[in-house]
Amino acid sequence: MAANLHNDLDKAASSGAAFNPSGLSLAEPSDFFALMKPRVMSLVIFTAWAGMVCAPGSLPLWNAIASIICIAAGAGASGALNMWYDADIDAQMSRTKKRPLPQGKMAPRAALGFGTAVSIASVWMLYIASNVIAAALLAFTIFFYLVIYTMWLKRSTPQNIVIGGAAGAFPPMIGWAAVTGDITLNSVLLFMIIFIWTPPHFWALALYKTGDYEKVGIPMMPNVRGPKSTRNQILAYSVLLATIAITPIFTGLAGPIFALFSVVLNMAFLALAFKVWRSRAGEIADSADEASLYAVAAGDRAARNLFAFSIIYLFAMFGVLAAESLLTRFA
Amino acid sequence: MKEYRGKPTKFHTPTPEELRARSKRNVAIALGLALFMLFVFVTMVSRGIIPDVS
Numbered sequence: 001m002a003a004n005l006h007n008d009l010d011k012a013a014s015s016g017a018a019f020n021p022s023g024l025s026l027a028e029p030s031d032f033f034a035l036m037k038p039r040v041m042s043l044v045i046f047t048a049w050a051g052m053v054c055a056p057g058s059l060p061l062w063n064a065i066a067s068i069i070c071i072a073a074g075a076g077a078s079g080a081l082n083m084w085y086d087a088d089i090d091a092q093m094s095r096t097k098k099r100p101l102p103q104g105k106m107a108p109r110a111a112l113g114f115g116t117a118v119s120i121a122s123v124w125m126l127y128i129a130s131n132v133i134a135a136a137l138l139a140f141t142i143f144f145y146l147v148i149y150t151m152w153l154k155r156s157t158p159q160n161i162v163i164g165g166a167a168g169a170f171p172p173m174i175g176w177a178a179v180t181g182d183i184t185l186n187s188v189l190l191f192m193i194i195f196i197w198t199p200p201h202f203w204a205l206a207l208y209k210t211g212d213y214e215k216v217g218i219p220m221m222p223n224v225r226g227p228k229s230t231r232n233q234i235l236a237y238s239v240l241l242a243t244i245a246i247t248p249i250f251t252g253l254a255g256p257i258f259a260l261f262s263v264v265l266n267m268a269f270l271a272l273a274f275k276v277w278r279s280r281a282g283e284i285a286d287s288a289d290e291a292s293l294y295a296v297a298a299g300d301r302a303a304r305n306l307f308a309f310s311i312i313y314l315f316a317m318f319g320v321l322a323a324e325s326l327l328t329r330f331a
Numbered sequence: 332m333k334e335y336r337g338k339p340t341k342f343h344t345p346t347p348e349e350l351r352a353r354s355k356r357n358v359a360i361a362l363g364l365a366l367f368m369l370f371v372f373v374t375m376v377s378r379g380i381i382p383d384v385s
Contacts, residue, residue, distance in 0.1 A: 025349075
């Protein structure tokens, strides 16, 4: 009897499943909220809102609020499904080992069930709150993030976040589609800004978290092509980003206020990317505080600074776009 | 005739932490379902799927 119990515990521990003799989980509601990656969700909410504000036309207030809730819930659900699939590697990475599944607070199937239920509800409700195009885009985003990125690309190619970044770039396009019911050049531009922003953002992080990804066999650019190649590509993508980020001025999506801010923000981004290019980031052993996103060894500071600024950059770009659109509308 | 096959004969008493976590989950599920129903209703009314009779 005791031997069987130990076998069960060993099996549960090796599979990462929560196992208590009573069969009850220790997961609290906050653990389910953590499954939804709240920090990522805040960026999704903001960019989806910006997409809605920039779109021509309007949506009744409640429908706009409901649409944003649905987009946020859909993003959160895909985060939960990602954590379900990646529980094995999350347990070994310093940055992710405190997530609810690696900690054994809940069984993987609880995360799977939660993610699936919220995915279905969010897509269905977005269809009711807005239209079929927005709902279809949200469904495709969840599919793309789970199947294309998490299950396929993440473990098989160093281009994982380049292609997989599309999943994070869809929210403003969904917000736009919720208002207009279509996909236009301007909504694709909003998508492109986030799509091209993703590689320098993630590779800057990967440069000072190389050991973490290497430990679990995730082929990130720094541990496949090396830090020097990664730094070169960060600079190349930053130049491309600056080019694309200016484009909304020429398509009528943005005006002079955005032009001014965009030039300043992109110059700052380019300057930080240039510092990363000149640094030896990624060639030093990992930071002392492995669990922290921002603590780094001295040589990795340039990469950490670019990573931190890239988050501010995206919020600022979309914030100014939305603010100018609102000013134009109500002035 | 009662069927007892396959039913557990030994039980583990849940710990206070497990009971507390379950209780919190139950409250969250109840609140979540209530809010979801309200959300569906208000959205449907605002879209005219359910006529607003007020």
